[in-house]
Amino acid sequence: MGRSYFVDEAVEEYLSGLQAAPGSCVTGLLAGQSSPQRDFVVLAVQTPHMESEGQPKASKGVSPLDDIDVEWVTEHAKQVSRMLPGGLCILGLFLVTPPELSKDAQNALKRLIFAMDKYIIKGRLWELSEEDVTDRVTLHICFKTKKLVCKTFDVKDPKSSAKPADWKYQTGISSSWPMLACSVEVDLQIPVTGSSSDNTDKCMKDGLRRWAKPIEAAYCLINGRQALDDSELISGQKKSPKTTTRQTLPARIFVSDVSRSSALVQVCSGSMRVRGVVHCRAYIHNNKPKARHAAQAIKRDIINTVCSRVEMFLEDLLINEGSQKGAVVHHVLHVTKNYLNIFLQLFFQELC
Incomplete structure (x- = not known):
């Protein structure tokens, strides 16, 4: 059985408002807290555009998924992780695409999730414990059908394959956290x-x-x-x-x-x-x-x-x-x- 992600309803509202323009896609970060039993997602943040106007478009003849700037996505993850208070971290990534790009979305997410984790841990000064969760979540959203595909990758194993995970929305997940x-x-x-x-x-x-x-x-x-x-x-x-x-x-x-x-x-x-x-x-x-x-x-x-x-x-x-x-x-x-x-x-x- 895969991991379960309990997601704040504010994240649901945020994600439902994201749309990818024709011929493009939207990436972003999922932040929250991991525990041995379950994970909690309390924040979603879209990757900012590199261009000053509108959404970036794929280069001619290149799929929008292949045209995602990995360095830009990972740098955004580093900057956001700097600002998170204790107990919270970047749990994974989301990707919003039109239906025609759904087939190749998982390959793009895998490429991004491993690059992001490698970049974040490069400057980390503390050591992981045996209880630390090394699974990272990826969420693919088809903005037209609103279908969600949630999977995880074990980032400590570069050859790991995607595992299905549960994505469950709840109200006020973090409001009473000590x-x-x-x-x-x-x-x-x-x-x-x-x-x-x-x-x-x-x-x-x-x-x-x-x-x-x-x-x-x-x-x-x-x-x-x-x-x-x-x-x-x-x-x-x-x-x-x-x-x-x-x-x-x-x-x-x-x-x-x-x-x-x-x-x-x-x-x-x-x-x-x-x-x-x-x-x-x-x-x-x-x-x-x-x-x-x-x-x-x-x-x-x-x-x-x-x-x-x-x-x-x-x-x-x-x-x-x-x-x-x-x-x-x-x-x-x-x-x-x-x-x-x-x-x-x-x-x-x-x-x-």
Whole structure:
């Protein structure tokens, strides 16, 4: 039996309004949360057009499906994944086509889903656990007949074939999900060797990767309780299915100080510093969530938040200083709490 996807009715309304112009197709992302038992889709986002006016048309003599810009779709997925709060991720892709393109839609979706996942995980700093779901969903929609074909691919296996999956609409799926809130102070100084932009980027990623390891292993308290076991995140409460009140649970992260035991002398030409307070949040499904899964979600959001903001700063530096070569690298990246909090809030407002 295939996986089941429980989809918010807001996604149904959004998808039903999409249409592909004659000789073209529409792609987009599906975002939500995976669990070992079931998956939840709470957001659909159309891939923006590359052209300023109208929908892009296929090149002469080329099928619209073959003409889909894979790089553009995957870059959009990366940008959206940066903005998602903890607990949410890109679950897959949708494709809207006219009837005459339905036959080849699955091949196009498979090509896109593997390219997208490969691009997103390239910059990921945390490791997958054995419980992490590696199935990604693809949804094909014929805009004329409104027929849906939902299938999944196991992205860890490049040779995997499509498996059928259930696609079920429900009302207010995420409205009562518990929200974890956590603030973490960051003061990270990373040595940089050389002055090229490529080398700076490598040094930053190596430094962030070393910083992320203790975060993954950190001790976590959620609502004052240790969050390392299989106990339910919210115990002793029986909620009505109609309950829409969201509960906020404070979380605290305690990182072991290993800086002294791992100290070393390193020759460098400069340094970059990430300093500030990150305000992170994670949303956990209410289908008997476990405490350790909640702790994992908030830790990953801390790592993703810092990594994404540093990447954006580096991209700005590359644009603004691309013509300057040979300069000594020494930048202080002040990551302010308001700056990060705005990015964390803006996107999820669409889900509520």
